Amino acid sequence: MESIKLDYSKVLSFVGEKEISAQQEKAIKALKSLKNGTCKGSDFLGWLDLPVQITENELERISSCADRLREQTDVVVIIGIGGSYLGAKAVIEAMSGSFDVYSGTRVVFAGNNVSEDYLYELQAFLKDKKFGICVISKSGTTTEPAVAFRLLKDQLIEQEGVAVSRERIVAITDEKKGALRAMADKEGYETFVIPDNVGGRYSVLTPVGLLPVALAGLDIRSLVKGAVDMWSCMKESDAKLAVTYASVRNALYEKGYVIEITVNFNPKLHYVAEWWKQLYGESEGKESKGIFPASVDFTTDLHSMGQYIQEGRRNLFETVLSIEKTKYRVQVPCDAHDLDKLNYLAGKRVDEVNKMAELGTQLAHVEGGVPNMRVIIPELTEYYLGQLFYFYEMACAISGGILGVNAFDQPGVEAYKNNMFMLLGKPGYEKRS
Numbered sequence: 001m002e003s004i005k006l007d008y009s010k011v012l013s014f015v016g017e018k019e020i021s022a023q024q025e026k027a028i029k030a031l032k033s034l035k036n037g038t039c040k041g042s043d044f045l046g047w048l049d050l051p052v053q054i055t056e057n058e059l060e061r062i063s064s065c066a067d068r069l070r071e072q073t074d075v076v077v078i079i080g081i082g083g084s085y086l087g088a089k090a091v092i093e094a095m096s097g098s099f100d101v102y103s104g105t106r107v108v109f110a111g112n113n114v115s116e117d118y119l120y121e122l123q124a125f126l127k128d129k130k131f132g133i134c135v136i137s138k139s140g141t142t143t144e145p146a147v148a149f150r151l152l153k154d155q156l157i158e159q160e161g162v163a164v165s166r167e168r169i170v171a172i173t174d175e176k177k178g179a180l181r182a183m184a185d186k187e188g189y190e191t192f193v194i195p196d197n198v199g200g201r202y203s204v205l206t207p208v209g210l211l212p213v214a215l216a217g218l219d220i221r222s223l224v225k226g227a228v229d230m231w232s233c234m235k236e237s238d239a240k241l242a243v244t245y246a247s248v249r250n251a252l253y254e255k256g257y258v259i260e261i262t263v264n265f266n267p268k269l270h271y272v273a274e275w276w277k278q279l280y281g282e283s284e285g286k287e288s289k290g291i292f293p294a295s296v297d298f299t300t301d302l303h304s305m306g307q308y309i310q311e312g313r314r315n316l317f318e319t320v321l322s323i324e325k326t327k328y329r330v331q332v333p334c335d336a337h338d339l340d341k342l343n344y345l346a347g348k349r350v351d352e353v354n355k356m357a358e359l360g361t362q363l364a365h366v367e368g369g370v371p372n373m374r375v376i377i378p379e380l381t382e383y384y385l386g387q388l389f390y391f392y393e394m395a396c397a398i399s400g401g402i403l404g405v406n407a408f409d410q411p412g413v414e415a416y417k418n419n420m421f422m423l424l425g426k427p428g429y430e431k432r433s
Helices: 017-035 056-072 086-095 116-126 143-160 162-168 179-187 207-215 220-237 240-254 267-284 306-311 350-367 382-403 411-424
Strands: 005-007 075-079 106-110 131-136 169-173 190-193 259-264 292-297 316-325 372-379
Touching: 005 240, 017 240, 017 382, 056 131, 056 162, 056 190, 056 207, 056 220, 075 116, 075 143, 075 207, 086 207, 086 267, 086 382, 106 116, 106 143, 116 143, 131 143, 131 162, 131 207, 143 162, 162 169, 169 179, 169 207, 190 207, 207 220, 220 240, 220 382, 240 316, 240 372, 240 382, 259 267, 267 292, 267 316, 267 382, 306 350, 316 350, 350 372, 372 382
Parallel strands: 075 106, 075 131, 131 169, 169 190, 259 292, 259 316, 316 372
Antiparallel strands: 005 372
């Protein structure tokens, strides 16, 4: 099997190899501190060797649970927020057909917002459905998923009764503590464990990501195999791919390029970029440091954000997710009248048009002062997504080390929660002002 690759040749007119090498020295030190467990946040390094620690028994148990729920339901609602849903959503959106008509179990998501309209419409949609719930939360008290779970659990009991609801609810939570663990033990839900030493945004290869992906009927073994192979590649090469990406982006950061835009030319990668934004935003954005992560979907956003990227402030760079091989072939037809003047494309594959748009955009943006990198993905499969996830996780941890921040906590997330609890009158928060 091939591996994903990194091309940073279109960065070298903005930062030189000498500047990148200076960052590589920091990156290698950061990597060493990860390996020996002396980095900041070392209590959360369970993701580091996670790919090779996943056993066939664990995968079989996840698959069996998914098969059981798929047999019992028309719809399974995945309840979670942040890392408790983004990885699974990324894989499912990437690997599902754009216009799938669901003949089997459909996977939908909740608990990632507190929109009353969304929850009302979801409850209305589920009213005549046989549905199940996969609730994901370490604590069980995070507001967004807790509200969604309370509503949907009550609806499931009302529609199916207590006994059936207990069979159709699966909890992914802490092994021993927390409100969701207590509830699961009391009600007898099947449970899977979120490891204590794996933070949410690094959890896509735990049951947090694997069970929803399996529920969608996708190949979790291939996803894990991709991560295992990337882990092996990193081990054999001293994480060269991750070290290089972390070094290049930090060399750009030192030159004032403080925004990184992840670009795709395939709409199936939209939620991969959303997952990437959480990973890098929560990991690096501390102590008034960090590269701001943004994303665009091209060519669509070339007709909206393209103007700013081409001619706006020169404080951003792009990393393009480039897929080499498409799944299908579609050719542009010839038209006898050629009123749209497209016959010059007749006989060409649509993917060739897309790839020339990709290259043409890169050339234009580089000329306009925007450094560009490419992460080259051989094809869009579960296997290569597994590679991509592990590559990005490793590079993120190294990049956090270069910046000198703890890449595994998120203290700033508590600020909005504390204010919200005070405004809502949660006990214990009355004295805040």
